[in-house]
Amino acid sequence: MDSDTASRAVGRTRARARPRRTELAAFLRSRRERITPEDVGMPPGIRRRTPGLRREEVAQLAGIGVTWYTWLEQGRPINASPQVLDAVARTLRLDATEREHLYHLAEVPDATVGGESECLPEDLQGIVDALVPLPAAVANGRCDVLAWNAAYAAVFPHVVAAPPGERNFLLISFTLPPCCNPIANLEETAAGNVAVFRHRYSRHLGEPGWKNLVRRLQDASPEFARLWASHDVATPGPSVRVFRHHAAGHIRTRTTVMDVGSSPETRLIVYTPSDERSRERIDRLLADPGAAALDHRH
Template sequence: MTSPAAAPAARRGGAGPRRRTELAAFLRSRRERITPEDVGMPPGPRRRTPGLRREEVAQLAGVGVTWYTWLEQGRPINASTQVLDAVARTLRLDGAEREHLYRLADVPDAAVDGSAETLPEDVQGVLDALVPLPAAVVNARSDILAWNAAYAAIFPHLVSARPCDRNTLWKMFTLPPCCNPVVNLEEAAPDHVAVFRHRYSRHLDEPGWKDLVRRLQEASPLFAQLWASHDVALPGPSAKVFRHRAVGEIRTRTTSMDITASPNARLVVYTPADEESRDRIGRLLADPGAAATDHRH
């Protein structure tokens, strides 16, 4: 007979395997509803089952094939919020499905994290129509959710990053000088960190935000120094200067607009500040080879 004190522990012991079994079935069902064409991949040879293969989901999410296979098999492995966000975006989960995924993966606190959005399907069309103006959709945590060709031309290292690292603040503070597009980082960084702290105050208990701050503090002494200052600033339009190895400096002004259908997402448009910058963006768009990254770290 199980004692009253031991009963809750016994119930918890059974909940874990049941949750993992449910997680395995849920991930398979979401994977099977997405075709290669949906994500811009060639259909390839005849498939035994509908939808994407496990290795294709892993590739698109930027995670290891073995890790994703174990996750889908319901094995007891650890999953960070960033990686689950990447899987959720790849599988095109809506809000309810994301919350379900986090709870089944035993990261229930992430279910209230407002950093991961499902964007309306028309957003990409709006972004594409803005070319040659660089534009992207970001969330409050500075994760890049969508972008157009002009944005990709200026920031190739950002858009080619794994989804869990596709974050403007992370790249700003971790890319080496040879690849960092931010001109005068030490002058520009304080404002970026102060605005980020303003947004962070609304997400203090959300694990994705806390984990990003921890990773940045460990990776960047400059970020750690600025974060310790506790400076805060309101977001707003600003002048930003970037460098590209193929064309030189590109001077812009940014304008941000909220996307009402995704409350935590905003559209950021970079307007060239002069004709020289406008011409340099045009040159990158006309020559995709020049815009691409020439090496990786």
């Protein structure tokens, strides 16, 4: 490899790393600013120009150099060891999900995972269909809905009627108007949804599909933009979701998320009715496809 070719290769590598470093810098600042001196047993002092701890205080508590930590938070291209990242994570009181997020952003090798895939296992659609009358769908890390059963189609007609490129549950939940938005308790669930999405996003920094989706959501939804700016991260878990259907009313469910082992970042989502009335409403929609269909489009 000649010197010009090597220089171009180095330049491409740095360009790919830049979005990840920018995200790392913003994440560290957001975590530092949420911790007060009192939280770590330090005197509050006076005339603090920024909320939370100062950079030099984080460095002191973590036992690392102030200059090194400053460069890390500024997104400079420096290498971080697992031991140093662990010290920073402990000082900033990161939970397990946030710590993993930090490792991904810092590009530590043992924290990387596989990417998403839309090539679904051959038998997966049959498994999803067998779950009827429970609504179930398969989605990728970006929240694109890839497969679903009849019960899911009955409860979420706006999702399945969308063109393939628009069949994204996060986009639909943050952009559809109230008259046809399927999420009845969005105020309760929005923060968690965005935090889970950001956790996955750290594996795909710089990828056009992910960047374009975030840009669309920020432009279309001030609420998404506000939550995205918080830099919170989380992993998916069981939750209570309340959906609305124009013909059936509110449907309360418990959500179970299971990874599809043969397809990295692909997951099976199952909605179990949490009360008898919700179960009956799903059964009624399944029995009457006309009632389950869209009542209008935007």
